[in-house]
Amino acid sequence: MTDFKNFSVPYEIAPEYSKKVAYFSMEFAIHQPLKIYSGGLGFLSGSHLRSAYELGQNLIGIGILWKYGYYDQSRNQDQTLKPEWYEKTYSFLVDTGIKFRVTVHDVPVWVKAWYLPPDTFKSAPLFLLSTDLPENDYLSQTITHKLYDSDTAAKVAQCLLLGIGGAKLLDELNFNPDVYHLNEAHGVSSVFHLMRKFGKKEEVKKRLVFTTHTPEEAGNEKHDIHLLNKMSFFNGYSIDEVKEMVGFTGDIFNHSLAALRFARKANGVSKLHGEVSREMWKFYPNIPEITHITNSQNFKYWSDKQLYRFMENDDEAGFDDRKWYLKKRAFEIVADQTGKLFNPNVLTIVWARRFASYKRAELITRDVRRFDALMRNTKFPVQIIWAGKPYPLDYNAISVFNQLVHLSKNYPNMAVCTGYELTLSKRLKQASDIWLNNPRVPREASGTSGMTASMNGGVNFSTYDGWICEFAEHGKNSFIVPPADYSNMHAEDQDDYDFEKLYEVLENEILPLYYDDREAWRNIVQKGMKDVVGFFESNRMAKEYYEIMYNA
Incomplete structure (x- = not known):
């Protein structure tokens, strides 16, 4: 029986991979039956978790259990594209029994954690968060319905859930990672939980690394800082406190830039992308070294x-x-x-x-x-x-x-x-x-x-x-x-x-x-x-x- 109150990776850890890592990603393509991915980002994180398992790494994945997945690709009568959304159920996921609350738009929202054991699809342990619970009002339930929801507020809530919710889950599991790895900036709200936990930005930076997948500044997620504040994205910190923490002056919150400012190290996902990223961010102060690790598949x-x-x-x-x-x-x-x-x-x-x-x-x-x-x-x-x-x-x-x-x-x-x-x-x-x-x-x-x-x-x-x-x-x-x-x-x-x-x-x-x-x-x-x-x-x-x- 898995002990979810004092969780440890349930396979033998190779000594060179003993450091505890929590890997945050909006999507994971682990295997066909688990439809919680849209494309390359998910294929990449899925291969990463499979290799972590094969190498005996002390790493766990943190993601979201999307009730309707990304979408099901069907056809209209003339063969053209028809997006459809069907409810997904997964008998192979384990109910951890863990429930906790995160605040979204000043409202407490219940979050439940599901678990994909390593033996199921030969991957590192994966925890998936869901708000699709009877304790929540309908709007709160929909946070985990559709991957990359087109509604701006829903998307912000999803990022908040992955970041703050994922960081809270690690506390519930008593896993206490040495490294928090943000695979793309969707989970950057985690830093506002970690600031409460560790008290100083330097302590958060010691533990945070960031992988960027987007080769152009325009492709990086940005939102109005006042909208994020209304939605409780900053975990109780005021806008002025957030601006000081992240070094922003205007009213636009750039998720990737915030992740870079909180990370001790960052990487692009190919040699060329590393060069493009360094060029793209070179005029911004307080950016860590951006190296590269070329994406690969299992x-x-x-x-x-x-x-x-x-x-x-x-x-x-x-x-x-x-x-x-x-x-x-x-x-x-x-x-x-x-x-x-x-x-x-x-x-x-x-x-x-x-x-x-x-x-x-x-x-x-x-x-x-x-x-x-x-x-x-x-x-x-x-x-x-x-x-x-x-x-x-x-x-x-x-x-x-x-x-x-x-x-x-x-x-x-x-x-x-x-x-x-x-x-x-x-x-x-x-x-x-x-x-x-x-x-x-x-x-x-x-x-x-x-x-x-x-x-x-x-x-x-x-x-x-x-x-x-x-x-x-x-x-x-x-x-x-x-x-x-x-x-x-x-x-x-x-x-x-x-x-x-x-x-x-x-x-x-x-x-x-x-x-x-x-x-x-x-x-x-x-x-x-x-x-x-x-x-x-x-x-x-x-x-x-x-x-x-x-x-x-």
């Missing part, structure tokens, strides 16, 4: 082990047959969703990740004639699959998704899938020969989907951004859209340039190689598989967090 969860075995045994026929089977199996899902039966012998391009404007899902389609010629090419045939979830109120991204759906009606070799969660993500990576990634440089902080594509025999084809800058060797383990001096280009010019170069590489290098020299193609696939495990596996990342952030 090999045990994501990789196809049989592909690796065939590769290690130099069994080329077995390797090719396994990849053919993986494609065929994934294509059954595509056929089930879209009625289109793809051919495992045809080069398959997959674009699948969170739909956001800067990721440019539609880039390859922007010249209708050029795209049409590509799709009707009989000498070098292609198949293309898209998938991903736009934010349900991001009408630009939804419009792009729907445009692709309508375009796909013209081609038997083009499909747009729904339900892009962990399971479909894994299957589409296994389906991919080419994993297409074309964000506007330098807006992708890391972009980890290509790592797991490589672990399943997909070759990355990407603009030169995020983690790719540390991984890619063009024509050896991946293909790159040749970079330019984007700093002097307008977005439209950048899109035109990248589009032209993308087609040049695809038509002149990738397609001929795939169809005319399978041995050379297999070498690129396998070098990508080896290189990704060499540095972009999350055990390396989890180890570096202890070495660079927690123990330093």
